[in-house]
Amino acid sequence: MSSKMKNIQLLSCSSLLTIGLLIFFAFSMELQAETVQPSSTQVRVENPYLIHPGDILQISVWKEEDLQREVLVLPDGSISFPLVGQVVASGLSIEALQGSLAEALRQYIPDPVITVSATQLLGNRIYVLGQVNKPGEYLINRPVDVMQALSMSGGLTAFGAANKVKVLRRNGDKQIVFPFKYKEVTEGENLYQNILLKAGDVVIVP
Known part of the structure; x- marks a missing residue:
C-alpha cells in the first residue's frame, strides 16, 4: 500500500475519532442538563425596605441637637423636618431618604451627616382574606412571600380552593392579579409563583 493511501486512511480514522468524541461530549452535556433540577433553596435577592405612609422614623443630624426628630410618614407619603419643610x-x-435630606440641608449646614432609622414600620401591611383560618390585616417588618403570608393566617380551611389563590x-390606577x-x-x-409581597398586597383564597 502506498504511503499516500496510508495517510488518507490515518486521516479518515482521525476524523472519525474526532467526530465520535464530539458526539460523546455533546451527549454527556445533554444528559447533565437534563438532570439539573430547579432548587427550592435558591438565594433570593431582597430589595431594601421602602418607606410607607404610617411608618415612624427617627432622624438626626450629627452635631446638631436641634435637628433630631421622630417623624410620622403622612398619608401623602411626606414628612416634615426643620429647615427643609x-x-x-x-x-x-x-x-435614599438620608441622601435627599442631606442634599436639602446642604444650603444651611456644610456637609451634613444624616442618620435615619425606622423605629416602627406601621405602614407595611398586607391582607389575607377568604378561606383561611385567621383572615385579616397583618403588619410585617421583614420580607414575606405568599406561602409565609398563608402560614401567618393559619393556613387554608378545608373549603379553600388551593389552586385558585x-x-x-x-399599581397606580391599575390592579395587577x-x-x-x-x-x-x-x-x-x-x-416562581411564590412572590415576595409588597405593602398593600391582598392575598385572596376563594
Whole structure:
C-alpha cells in the first residue's frame, strides 16, 4: 500500500475519532442538563425596605441637637423636618431618604451627616382574606412571600380552593392579579409563583 493511501486512511480514522468524541461530549452535556433540577433553596435577592405612609422614623443630624426628630410618614407619603419643610419619604429606601435630606440641608449646614432609622414600620401591611383560618390585616417588618403570608393566617380551611389563590396588587390606577396555585408550590413545582409581597398586597383564597 502506498504511503499516500496510508495517510488518507490515518486521516479518515482521525476524523472519525474526532467526530465520535464530539458526539460523546455533546451527549454527556445533554444528559447533565437534563438532570439539573430547579432548587427550592435558591438565594433570593431582597430589595431594601421602602418607606410607607404610617411608618415612624427617627432622624438626626450629627452635631446638631436641634435637628433630631421622630417623624410620622403622612398619608401623602411626606414628612416634615426643620429647615427643609415637607420632604417626600414614601417609596424611598432609608439610604435614599438620608441622601435627599442631606442634599436639602446642604444650603444651611456644610456637609451634613444624616442618620435615619425606622423605629416602627406601621405602614407595611398586607391582607389575607377568604378561606383561611385567621383572615385579616397583618403588619410585617421583614420580607414575606405568599406561602409565609398563608402560614401567618393559619393556613387554608378545608373549603379553600388551593389552586385558585390570587394576589392583588395596586399599581397606580391599575390592579395587577398574580395567580397562585398552592398545591403546586407545596409540591415544589412552579416556585416562581411564590412572590415576595409588597405593602398593600391582598392575598385572596376563594
